[in-house]
Amino acid sequence: MTSTAFVFPGQGSQRVGMGADFVRRRPDLVDTYYRAADDLLGFPLSRLCHEGPAEALRDTAVTQPAVFLTSIVVLDVLRTHDVEPDVVAGHSLGEYAAAVCAGVLSWQDALRLVRLRGRLMAGVNERMPGAMAAVVGLDLPTVRDLCARAAAETGQVVEVANDNEPAQTVVSGQAAAVRAVAEAARRAGARRVVPLGVGAPFHCSLMRDIEAEFAEALAAVDFRDPSVPLVSSVTATALTSAEEIVSALRRQLTAPVRWTGTVRTLAGRGVRRYVEVGPGRVLGGLCRRTEPTARTFTTGTVGELAATVDALGPAGTEPAETETDTGTGTGTETGTETASAGTAAASL
Structure with missing residues (x-):
């Protein structure tokens, strides 16, 4: 049924x-x-x-x-x-x-x-401004790895916030680390990386x-x-x-x-x-x-x-x-x- x-x-x-x-x-x-x-x-x-x-x-x-x-x-x-x-x-x-x-x-x-x-x-967001970005065209394990590398390089928080569908993942965290993930995702072959106009770094440890x-x-x-x-x-x-x-x-x-x-x-x-x-x-x-x-x-x-x-x-x-x-x-x-x-x- x-x-x-x-x-x-x-x-x-x-x-x-x-x-x-x-x-x-x-x-x-x-x-x-x-x-x-x-x-x-x-x-x-x-x-x-x-x-x-x-x-x-x-x-x-x-x-x-x-x-x-x-x-x-x-x-x-x-x-x-x-x-x-x-x-x-x-x-x-x-x-x-x-x-x-x-x-x-x-x-x-x-x-x-x-x-x-x-x-x-x-x-x-008022206390600790953050950012979010959608990565389209890379799978979830790849985006997780990019987040781990960006966090280590910048010393800032960036994490997977949304696993929306098999080829669309949203990351969330402090602005410099989110930018680092976005740049790395483009180099890794993402079809698109879209900064999101939202009010805070949602769904992360912040x-x-x-x-x-x-x-x-x-x-x-x-x-x-x-x-x-x-x-x-x-x-x-x-x-x-x-x-x-x-x-x-x-x-x-x-x-x-x-x-x-x-x-x-x-x-x-x-x-x-x-x-x-x-x-x-x-x-x-x-x-x-x-x-x-x-x-x-x-x-x-x-x-x-x-x-x-x-x-x-x-x-x-x-x-x-x-x-x-x-x-x-x-x-x-x-x-x-x-x-x-x-x-x-x-x-x-």
């Missing part, structure tokens, strides 16, 4: 206007989510999502709750059409929306945690000094066992207890994102359909490049979600297999999106 996974995107998938067309169709979402989120956080998150400006939306402390909230709104709309997952996963930040989908915690508690997570991560404070916040929240399996991007294994999920969310700050392993674990559980729940379409591309038989569907706009419901809803008929099918009829990502915007959206 073919299974369906809901996969939730991370930071970098944000865009001005995300979620606005859903509100126009479903005004009830304003009171249920957007006004409630504004009141909970004490700033106009809904206006920033729908109107920007883009510069404000790029602030890590804003971006993370904005992407999370948009995913939760899209999830609500999907569920009104009786589209449900057999298993869930999230790319870094997206793991919080996945946990809400699986009934592990309330969306309000998750939003508070995501806001704190973003603020703490941004604070690390984040260690915020783990204790964030662990206290996690301990104050009521976590429950998931109603469906949650495959963690920290462990690339299915988590079935609240304790396991809390541990993974804590480790996530410093641990690399194992998205290649996550997709392979999902495929091993019979998943063939991957529904990207929230803004953007980056995860679909990563899933297809890891598991070429994957069928991917997007939900970032009303039109995309409608096409996904038509394909996967109770009365739906999944479209015939085509090379460009994404569940939206709009085609696959371009090479530029894959190498630049795609890596940025899958970095946090």
